[in-house]
Amino acid sequence: MTLVYILAFIAIAGLLGFVTHDRWRVNLLLAVSALAVYALQPALPVRGLDYYLPTITLALAALTWVLTTPRETRSWKANWPAAALLGGIVLALALTRYLGFSLPLTASRPPQTLVVLAILAVAVVLGLLVTRFTSPGKTALTLAFIFVLLFFVFLKVPALSLQLSLFLRTLNEQSLATASPLDVRWLGFSYVAFRLLHTIRDRQSGRLPPVSLAEYVVYIIFFPALSAGPIDRIERFVSDLRRPLQRTSEDWGEAGKRLVIGLFKKFALADTLAIIALNGTNALQVNTTGWAWVILYAYAFQLYLDFSGYTDIAIGIGRLLGFKLPENFNAPYLKPNLTQFWNNWHMTLTQWFRAYFFNPVTRALRSGKKPLSIPVIILITQIGTMVLIGLWHGVTLNFVIWGLCHGIGLFVHNRWSERTKARFAALSPNWQKTLNVGGALLTFHFVILTWVFFALPEPSVSFHFFQTLFGGA
Amino acid sequence: MDARFLRNVLLKSLTLFLVFDFLVAFLPAGIGKVSLYNSLFEGRLRFPFGEDSARSYNLSLFDLDAMFAAHIINSAPKPADEYRVILIGDSSTWGTLLRPDETLSGQLDSAGLTACDGRTVRVYNLGYPTVSLTKDLMVLDYALRYDPDLILWPLTLESFPLDKQLSSPIVANNAARVDDLITRYSLSLDPADPDLVRPGFWGLTLIGQRRALADLIRLQLYGVLWSATGIDQTYPADYTRAQTDFDTDITYHGQTGPTLDENQLSFDIFDAVLSAAGDIPVILVNEPILISAGENSHLRYNFLYPRWAYDDWRQMMQSMAAARGWNYLDLWNLIPAEQFTNSAIHVTPAAETFVVEQVKLSIQEQICP
Secondary structure (H helix, E strand, O other): OOOHHHHHHHHHHHHOOOOOOHHHHHHHHHHHHHHHHHHHHOOOOOOOOHHHHHHHHHHHHHHHHHOOOOOOHHHHHHHHHHHHHHHHHHHHHHHHHHOOOOOOOOOOOOOOHHHHHHHHHHHHHHHHHHHHHOOOOHHHHHHHHHHOOOOOOEEEEEEEHHHHHHHHHHHOOOOOOOOOOOHHHHHHHHHHHHHHHHHHHHHOOOOOOOOHHHHHHHHHHHHOOOOOOOOOOOOHHHHHHOOOOOOOOOHHHHHHHHHHHHHHHHHHHHHHHHOOOOOHHHHHHHHHHHHHHHHHHHHHHHHHHHHHHHHHOOOOHHHHHOOOOOOOOOOOHHHOOOOHHHHHHHHHHHHHHHHHHHHHHHHHHHHHOOOOOOHHHHHHHHHHHHHHHHHHOOHHHHHHHHHHHHHHHHHHHHHHHHHHHHHOOOOHHHHHHHHHHHHHHHHHHHHHHHHHHHHHOOHHHHHHHHHHHHHOO | OOOOHHHHHHHHHHHHHHHHHHHHHHOOOOOHOOOEOOOOEEEEEOOOOOOOOHOOOOOOOHHHHHHHHHEHHHOOOOOEEEEEEEEEOHHHOOOOOHHHHHHHHHHHHOOOOEOOOOOEEEEEOOOOOOOOHHHHHHHHHHHHHHOOOEEEEEEHHHHOOOHHHOHHHHHHHHHHHHHHHHHOOOOOOOOOOOOOOOOOHHHHOOOHHHHHHHHHHHHHHHHHHHHHHHOOOOOOOOOOOOOOOOOOOOOOOOOOOOOOHHEEHHHHHHHHHHHHHHOEEEEEEEEEEEOOOOOOOOOOOOOOEEEEHHHHHHHHHHHHHHHHHEEEEEEEOOOOOEOOOOOOOEEEEHEEEHHHHHHHHHHHHOOOO
């Protein structure tokens, strides 16, 4: 997200915050968020794709709402304005191809209007059929879950993304020689997918509150949190959305503070550190141990400041709109152990995995006919969770290794603290403080060493860099 | 947190920002001298220059103070046992597509030359990749404070035309220095030339100088990767080779020959460079050029030079060198065409070795007559 877009979002949020009429508010948020999905999507070399991907995001959100909403609460009368608004935006943006100038709302010229109309018609028919003949039954929801997951896998596995690009280029009669997995960069889909999966799972378990189409789609594509989270929970989000909006000076002050801090973290600090941070090119060029550590530290802080800066910005804009988005970071590099690090780094992602993978798997392993021992269960669930978090970033061997390192690290810490917590509690406060400082240093260095796998594209490059770090190059 | 508090925070921060913004306009020039190079980072072996910063770990900026502060020549006062040779000139001196140790200065520095009095010859690359005698004069004028013992000046005709003098961005963005040179050396340049960028008051404020200040900070940051990798340029495996086929156009900066109009060449600036050197010996080197054998090569040597213009200029230089006793090396045809890289004056590392051999002899004659 560029500074220009962020400033535009801040201005829009400032103005939208004055709209206190409930229906107007939710529809305006829906319109702005839908437009943001298109505006933030980067240009792609496959013709029309940078228009189709945001359109699919909207269609997926709408269809998932239909699937997760009981038939009796998805009344056409209450929801047609939102459906019309979404369709209208898709069509209006398609029609901008006839303007003599380009608007900053789509990455490139939208495709032929007839094609867009045909797609809209298919989406409407599909929506009507699903509305008419389905209710949130087990099979439909499981299929929807698998469908979203498949989308996700296609985007995250480079070989599959490449095949998708080749397929789309063939359809478009474009050159296949320049096809690349990056041709299908779908802005914000990682977060959109997690929100969709969360609502599908919660519908399966009966915890999903009834929400309108407009509320649901706003939750899925809420523009401040579209590209970098946080991943809110729908019941909390909708409670903010439904609360009468009254911005106090406290809100303005808090929003301003978070925005200033976020902008400074992202654009002054993170972007500056990015110049010298570890990457796939300089990892092979650095020839001294000392400087290798410097660029690794730079990467560690760049990553934190970039990500937490975006979160601050999202929280600040959210506050201007009357939302208290969840925190994502809480001084993670200062935590004395790996468990606490993960309780304070990308918190909404880890909470998501805890709720939808770690806890259910733990329960399943414990309640089996032949229950496994606690340490084995912890080992399996920690490694499983962390490898999945790694794969969420991209399906590569390096992310798997990164996940394994953290899974094993969490297991080791769990066992270690289990054995030593009584002795630790008996220590004097000064000793505890000293051990915590030592633990924080150890944890920080463990985390940044594993960032080597996270930052670099291949294990061979990572191992080469480790050699440089430890003086073996 | 009430509305009054928020209003006060806004007003105070705005006032402080405006005061700071304007105060910067009154600060004396020279902030570029503050540098992390030669202390935290190794000094650069050639001036900062580059457009692909993310890959070359380098960038172009117009602050001469910062450029010299980042250069290794600024690392320490000249040691007593050093015989200091500086090279000024254009991109062929700077070393486009050459690693620092492959450039003329790099190879001369590692040649193990020793002066007769036992001092070790150290060679510094002060070339900058634009062609302009005014730029060469500006760089030399600054470099004299580093106490050189010998100046080596590879040059070519393209630095001489009047229209090349102020168009180089580093010259255009150093109007105050150019004014000073015009005054001290009575140059025929026009201080009111529109090429010269003269910032007004707003251009001197923090907002006006934001690009220059950002460049200064980025130069310091790239010091990390320069120190870590020794890379200061990209070396593409595939680049567009220098042109060898030409059309029949034989004009040279508006002239059609058969002889060059001396009034259109900046010999006064050339003389100013020699005058600036004072008692310090200068070795002039006519850079090798690409002599093409392609289409219409009977009309042009290369993309830069029609034959008539280059021949005439070379004749002028030889006559003046003989008449005025210059130490002048004419290496124009030393390098075969296939040894040129992406321009008519850029050569391969191997070809640079040929130049080094010739120049080395000249330096040795100079330091041990």
